[in-house]
Amino acid sequence: MTAEPGLLGALAEIVGARHVLTHPDDLAACRADGRGAEGGLPMAALRPASAQQVCAIMRLAMARALRVVVQGARTGLVGGGLPTDTEADLVVSLDRLSRHIEIDPANRTATVDAGVRLSALNAVAAEYGLFLPIDLGADPMIGGMIATNTGGSRLLRYCDMRANLLALDMVRASEDGELLTLGAPLRKNNTGIDLKHLLVGSGGSMGIVMRATVSLQPLPATRLSALIALREADAALPLLQACEAAFGSALSAFEGMSAAALAAAFAHVPSLRRPFETLPCYALLIELSGGSAFTEAMLEEGLAAVLAPFMEGENAVVADAAIDRRDDLWAIRHALPEGLRASGAVVACDIALKRGDLMRFRSMARAALAREAPGFVPHDFGHIGDGGLHYNLVWPKRDGPVDPERADRARALIFDMVVRDFGGSFSAEHGIGPRNMSFYARFVPEPLRRLAGAVQHVVAPRRMGRVDFGMTGNG
Numbered sequence: 001m002t003a004e005p006g007l008l009g010a011l012a013e014i015v016g017a018r019h020v021l022t023h024p025d026d027l028a029a030c031r032a033d034g035r036g037a038e039g040g041l042p043m044a045a046l047r048p049a050s051a052q053q054v055c056a057i058m059r060l061a062m063a064r065a066l067r068v069v070v071q072g073a074r075t076g077l078v079g080g081g082l083p084t085d086t087e088a089d090l091v092v093s094l095d096r097l098s099r100h101i102e103i104d105p106a107n108r109t110a111t112v113d114a115g116v117r118l119s120a121l122n123a124v125a126a127e128y129g130l131f132l133p134i135d136l137g138a139d140p141m142i143g144g145m146i147a148t149n150t151g152g153s154r155l156l157r158y159c160d161m162r163a164n165l166l167a168l169d170m171v172r173a174s175e176d177g178e179l180l181t182l183g184a185p186l187r188k189n190n191t192g193i194d195l196k197h198l199l200v201g202s203g204g205s206m207g208i209v210m211r212a213t214v215s216l217q218p219l220p221a222t223r224l225s226a227l228i229a230l231r232e233a234d235a236a237l238p239l240l241q242a243c244e245a246a247f248g249s250a251l252s253a254f255e256g257m258s259a260a261a262l263a264a265a266f267a268h269v270p271s272l273r274r275p276f277e278t279l280p281c282y283a284l285l286i287e288l289s290g291g292s293a294f295t296e297a298m299l300e301e302g303l304a305a306v307l308a309p310f311m312e313g314e315n316a317v318v319a320d321a322a323i324d325r326r327d328d329l330w331a332i333r334h335a336l337p338e339g340l341r342a343s344g345a346v347v348a349c350d351i352a353l354k355r356g357d358l359m360r361f362r363s364m365a366r367a368a369l370a371r372e373a374p375g376f377v378p379h380d381f382g383h384i385g386d387g388g389l390h391y392n393l394v395w396p397k398r399d400g401p402v403d404p405e406r407a408d409r410a411r412a413l414i415f416d417m418v419v420r421d422f423g424g425s426f427s428a429e430h431g432i433g434p435r436n437m438s439f440y441a442r443f444v445p446e447p448l449r450r451l452a453g454a455v456q457h458v459v460a461p462r463r464m465g466r467v468d469f470g471m472t473g474n475g
Contacts, residue, residue, distance in 0.1 A: 011046060038079060063175065065462075070094065071094065076140075078431055112142050118141075147201070154253050158217060165197075221292040225327075226288075228307070252287045255381070261336045261381045347411050353422050353425075369410065389428070
């Protein structure tokens with residue numbers, strides 16, 4: 001769609017001509033996110049440098065009935081930040097909204113622009129012995145982390161973005177492009193409905209986050225990781241409970257990895273060091289961390305005491321354990337997605353279940369796939385300490401290209417089992433976007449969708465972003 005006469009000129013007056021991108025080559029990056037290039041060609045991509053410019057963009061877009069799609073670092077996985085291919089969208093990039101990083105060490109908080117990347121925030125916070133403890137394979141912007149309610153590998157100890165968010169400034173998708181401050185840099189503030197949480201996990205559909213205040217944590221002075229080789233996967237839950245009883249909040253991560261996922265990583269990432277001669281049927285990556293009152297020797301001694309009952313006797317369920325005081329073992333965990341991609345076509349299923357259901361689900365899902373979707377091989381791994389599981393299916397390269405319809409049926413099979421048989425979630429941490437909106441309609445009851453849509457319309461009376469929680473056809 002060609003821009004209306006005068007529109008591009010009006011936008012240039014707001015942000016400057018060189019920050020209004022319209023050439024297809026300049027717009028190519030806007031069409032891709034963490035899953036690849038699937039977005040449409042927007043009318044323009046804008047790079048504002050202030051909240052005032054964003055307010056002016058919003059007023060102009062709302063007056064012209066244009067959709068605004070906000071983009072951060074484009075590391076999302078559900079398409080929430082991609083423009084459509086059926087109508088003209090204006091992409092608003094957070095790239096230039098990245099100048100402000102203010103650390104308050106006494107309050108243990110950071111106030112940052114929405115376009116600041118996680119790595120940039122943590123680099124500055126580290127100078128004060130602090131960090132935002134959201135551990136990810138990607139390097140997102142803070143605004144995007146709020147929009148998707150980012151979790152990560154250490155959610156077990158530090159929780160998700162929602163729990164670490166204290167306040168934000170946002171521009172509403174309204175005719176007046178109103179700038180609002182929601183919340184305050186306080187951990188105790190019980191003065192009414194906490195409206196900032198409406199933006200968390202909203203997929204960029206409620207407005208544009210301009211600035212946020214987040215809670216920081218002390219950097220661990222001591223850290224110990226261990227890779228535990230299990231003889232049977234069912235031993236994971238008893239061992240998790242034993243670690244929680246022994247270490248409390250010093251248990252900062254408890255990750256699970258299937259033999260198939262481990263084999264793919266070791267086969268395709270040659271830099272990895274193999275800690276065991278024979279790959280176990282299931283492995284656990286356990287991390288313990290604490291302040292300066294703890295030593296590595298104390299943590300290792302405590303872990304040995306916890307593991308001892310699981311390694312002794314004829315029915316021992318732990319076959320071996322490898323200890324690491326650096327990051328070699330975490331390198332294995334972070335290499336799993338690369339190993340899967342190199343093995344074949346990946347059908348990603350980002351799910352969550354009650355912790356006691358995880359291993360029973362794994363057994364039932366494998367049997368169901370063998371019956372109803374043969375050829376797909378489960379390569380699961382994930383944050384089993386919090387119930388999260390990346391139950392990814394791989395269609396091996398040797399079997400040729402995967403049929404997209406067959407892949408969709410396999411994913412639907414898994415999601416149906418997760419939601420209907422186990423009461424779990426079909427989107428544990430990736431959020432809602434065009435790629436999984438059909439499952440939102442399938443599994444979220446209509447009364448809840450209607451209520452969510454009503455709330456969305458109050459906060460953002462004009463269409464914004466790619467997610468229509470009320471399923472009114474504006475997504």
